[in-house]
Amino acid sequence: MQALRLKISSIGVLHQLAVRRLPSSAFSRCFSVGAAQEPTAGTTTPVPDEAARVKSKSLFYFEAGYALYAKRQSRPFPPPFLSYPSGSFSEPLSTHNRSRDRRSYVNGEMIRGVTNGDDAVLVSDSFIGANDGVGAWATRERGHAALWSRLILHFWAVEAERAKYGDSSEPDPVSYLQRAFDQTKQATSKPNEWYGTTTACGALLDSDKSVPPHPILYITQLGDSQILVLRPRSREIIFKTMEQWHWFDCPRQLGTNSPDTPASNAVLDRIEIEEDDVVLAMTDGVVDNLWDHEVLENVLNSMEKWENSANSADGTEPGEQSYADSMRFVAQELVNAARVVAEDPFAESPYMEKAVDEGLSIEGGKLDDISVVAAQCKRRKV
Numbered sequence: 502m503q504a505l506r507l508k509i510s511s512i513g514v515l516h517q518l519a520v521r522r523l524p525s526s527a528f529s530r531c532f533s534v535g536a537a538q539e540p541t542a543g544t545t546t547p548v549p550d551e552a553a554r555v556k557s558k559s560l561f562y563f564e565a566g567y568a569l570y571a572k573r574q575s576r577p578f579p580p581p582f583l584s585y586p587s588g589s590f591s592e593p594l595s596t597h598n599r600s601r602d603r604r605s606y607v608n609g610e611m612i613r614g615v616t617n618g619d620d621a622v623l624v625s626d627s628f629i630g631a632n633d634g635v636g637a638w639a640t641r642e643r644g645h646a647a648l649w650s651r652l653i654l655h656f657w658a659v660e661a662e663r664a665k666y667g668d669s670s671e672p673d674p675v676s677y678l679q680r681a682f683d684q685t686k687q688a689t690s691k692p693n694e695w696y697g698t699t700t701a702c703g704a705l706l707d708s709d710k711s712v713p714p715h716p717i718l719y720i721t722q723l724g725d726s727q728i729l730v731l732r733p734r735s736r737e738i739i740f741k742t743m744e745q746w747h748w749f750d751c752p753r754q755l756g757t758n759s760p761d762t763p764a765s766n767a768v769l770d771r772i773e774i775e776e777d778d779v780v781l782a783m784t785d786g787v788v789d790n791l792w793d794h795e796v797l798e799n800v801l802n803s804m805e806k807w808e809n810s811a812n813s814a815d816g817t818e819p820g821e822q823s824y825a826d827s828m829r830f831v832a833q834e835l836v837n838a839a840r841v842v843a844e845d846p847f848a849e850s851p852y853m854e855k856a857v858d859e860g861l862s863i864e865g866g867k868l869d870d871i872s873v874v875a876a877q878c879k880r881r882k883v
Contacts, residue, residue, distance in 0.1 A: 540568060540569060540570040540833065540836055540837070540840070541568070541569050541570075541617075542566065542567060542568040542569070542829050542832060542833050542836075543566065543567055543615070543624075543829065544565065544566045544567075544624070544823070544825040544826065544828070544829050545624055545825075546567070546613060546614050546615045546622065546623050546624045546625075547604070547611065547613060547614075547615075548611075548613060548625075549610055549611040549613075558627070558666065558667050558707060559627060559706055559707045559708045559716070560708045560714055560716075560880060560881055561706055561707075561708050561714075561716040561776070561878055561879065561880055561881065562626040562627060562706065562878075562879055562881055563624070563625070563626055563627065563628075563629060563706055563780070563876035563877065563878065563879070564823065564824035564825045564827075564828055564876065564877045564879050565624045565626075565629055565825060565828050565874060565875065565876035565877070566624075566825050566826065566827075566828035566829025566830070566831065566832050566833075566874075566875055566876075567615070567622050567624055567829065567832050567872070567873060567874045567875070568829065568832035568833040568835070568836040568872075568873050569615065569617035569620070569622065569836065569870075569871070569872050569873075570617070570786070570836050570839075570840050570870070570871040570872075571617050571618030571620075571870050572618055572786075572868050572869055572870055573618060574618075575616045575617070575618055575619070575647050576639060576645060576647060578605045578612075578645075578647075578648055578651075579645065579648070579693075579695065580693075581606075581693055582605045582606060582607055582612065582648065582693075583605045583606075605651075607652060607655065607688050608688065610659075612651055612652065612655045613654070613655045613658055613659070614630075614651050614654045614655055614658070616647050616650075616651050617870055617871075617872045618634075618636070618647065618870030619633070619634035619635065619636045619638075619639070619646040619647045619650060619699075619870055620632065620633050620634060620647075620650060620784045620786075620870040620872040621634070621647065621650040621651040621653075621654045621699075621872075622654070622782070622872050622873075622874050623654045623655070623658050623874075624874055624876070625658060625662070627661075627705060627706045627707070628658055628661050628662070628703060628704070628705050628706070629703065629704050629780065629782045629874045629876050630654050630657060630658065630701070630702065630703035630704070630782055630874070631702055631703075631726050631782040631783055631784050631872050631873075631874055632650035632651070632653055632654045632699045632700060632701050632702070632726065632784075633650065633699060633700045633724065633725070633726050633784040633785055633786075633870070633872070634646030634647050634649055634650035634697055634698070634699040635697065635698045635699065635754060635756075636870075638696060638697045638698070638757075641696060643694060643695055643696055644695070644696045644697060645695045645696070645697050646697040646698065646699060646756075647697075648689065648695055648697060649685060649689065649695075649697030649698060649699045649755075649756050649757075650697070650699035652681075652684075652685040652688060652689070653678075653681050653682060653685045653699055653701060653755060654681075654701070654703075655681075656680070656681035656682075656684045656685060657674075657677055657678050657681035657701070657703060659681075660677035660678075660680050660681055661674065661677050661703075661705055664677060666707070668710075671707070671719075671771075672705055672707055672719055674703060674705050674719050674721040674769060675721055675763050675764065675767045675769050676763075676764075678701060678703070678721055678723070678763040678767055679762065679763040679764045679767075682755050682762065682763055685755075685756075696756070696757040697756050697757060698754040698755060698756030698757055698758075698759050699724075699754060699755055699756055700723060700724025700725055700726045700752055700753070700754050700755075700784075700785075701721070701722075701723045701724060701726070701755060701763075701767070702720075702721065702722050702723070702724070702726040702727060702728050702742060702782055703720075703721050703728075703782065704718055704719070704720050704721075704728050704780050704782060704876070705718070705719040705720075705721075706718055706719075706878065707719065709773070715773050715774075715775075716773070716774050716775070716776065716778075716878050717771060717772070717773055717774070718730065718740075718771070718772050718773075718774050718780065718878075719769065719770075719771055720740070720742060720769070720770045720771075720772065721763075721767055721768070721769050722742040722743070722745065722767065722768045722770075723745060723753050723754075723755065723761065723763060723766055723767040723768070724744070724745055724752040724753045724754055725744040725745065725746065725752035725753075725785045725788070726782070726783060726784045726785060726788075727741065727742050727744070727781075727782075727783050727785075727787075727788045728740075728741070728742045728780065728781065728782055728783075729741045729742075729780075729781040729783065729793070729796060730772065730774060730778055730779070730780050730781075731778065731779040731780075731781070731797060731800055731801075732775065732778050732779075733777060733778075733779060733801060733804060734775075734777065736797070736801055737797070738793055738797055739772075739774070739778070740770070740772050741793065742768070742770070743768070744788075745766065745768070749855065749856070749859045749861075750856075752785075753766050774878055775878070776878055776879060776880050777877060777878065777879075778877070778878050779800060779804075779828075779831070779875060779876070779877050779878075780875075780876045780877075780878070781796070781800070781835075781873065781874065781875055781876075782873070782874040782876075783796075783835075783872065783873050783874075784869075784870060784871065784872040785867075785869060786839060786843065786867075786869040786870050786871030786872060787835060787836075787839045787871055787872075787873060788851065789843075789850060789851055789852035789866070789867040789869065790839045790842040790843045790848075790850050790851065790852065790866045790867060790871075791835075791838060791839050791842065791850075791851070792851055795838070796835065799834060799835050799838050800831055800834075800835065800875070802834075803830060803831045803834040803835070804827065804831060806830075806834075807827045807830050807831070808827075824877055824879060827877075828875040828876060828877055829875075831875040832873040832874065832875040835873050835875070836871050836872075836873050839871050839873075840871055842866035843866040843867060843868045843869065843871065844866065844868060845865055845866050846864060846865040846866075847864060847865055848865050848866045850865065850866040850867060852866065852867040853865065853866075
């Protein structure tokens with residue numbers, strides 16, 4: 502690990518921590534052979550049972566779903582973030598109920614969000630996010646990118662939830678992310694030292710003070726994950742974040758040995774949106790394999806397919822389905838489309854196009870963890 506602990510004054514150190522960003526998809530393919538996971542999906546990510554219900558600060562909220570595909574199984578979280586079940590009732594210093602709890606904790610609180618390979622996603626009624634951990638840390642002693650991506654997203658969501666904003670002040674997601682980064686560094690320092698880096702992107706929903714009020718989206722970006730905002734009524738993309746790179750295939754990232762910080766490098770955009778606009782939070786497993794127009798077409802087609810369907814896949818009557826179910830379906834269809842390209846060694850892809858522009862001979866899609874959160878803006882019923 503000595504090479505990874507050099508002073509970050511040299512940009513060469515950042516190159517060492519970004520091994521997954523090799524100028525070839527061969528590493529990803531070899532590293533994931535036989536280890537791919539079945540796609541998963543849902544409409545909510547876990548919230549601690551003991552968490553107090555937070556009164557919404559906005560008249561608008563997200564109906565959201567997510568879908569995930571991991572190129573390889575996530576590494577289990579290490580202690581103390583995960584306490585493995587005891588094998589006996591008589592083991593000292595253990596209790597039966599707590600020893601069976603496989604959920605992960607930090608500072609005594611359940612870690613929010615869901616892990617997907619080295620990615621992490623989180624869904625709440627006013628905040629969504631997708632972080633992409635740098636998978637090369639899996640080859641390093643005490644490296645754990647998935648832990649870093651999940652912890653930063655957890656602390657970020659908690660900071661946003663507890664923040665004081667409303668009548669006289671606006672939310673400040675960059676400062677929330679900075680505090681989340683600081684807390685993650687503290688949680689992964691000695692005696693629980695674990696190394697990793699991750700990109701980060703999140704969207705926080707609020708409303709302005711106009712009459713009538715309009716939904717306002719605060720979008721934070723650091724690295725090459727992406728937030729995309731679609732307007733179904735006009736069938737267009739109204740906003741997208743721009744990728745941040747040190748060089749090709751090495752994005753800005755938060756964590757061990759990286760010079761990047763939220764306060765210095767995160768970009769914040771404030772945009773006015775409309776009810777029914779769709780917000781996508783995606784890791785580069787999507788954006789490296791699908792162009793923007795393909796994402797737009799896929800989402801619109803999925804929404805129309807859902808609306809026109811007489812019955813859902815599980816036999817639920819349309820009247821019993823929710824907007825969140827439709828967003829889960831949208832996310833699933835997008836993950837499936839990205840996966841098709843990712844696994845095709847002869848496909849044309851945005852990743853291939855970027856590589857060719859850099860003078861590199863790369864063909865096909867990029868096999869990577871694929872994470873999507875799809876959220877539709879809705880007005881609360883008063």
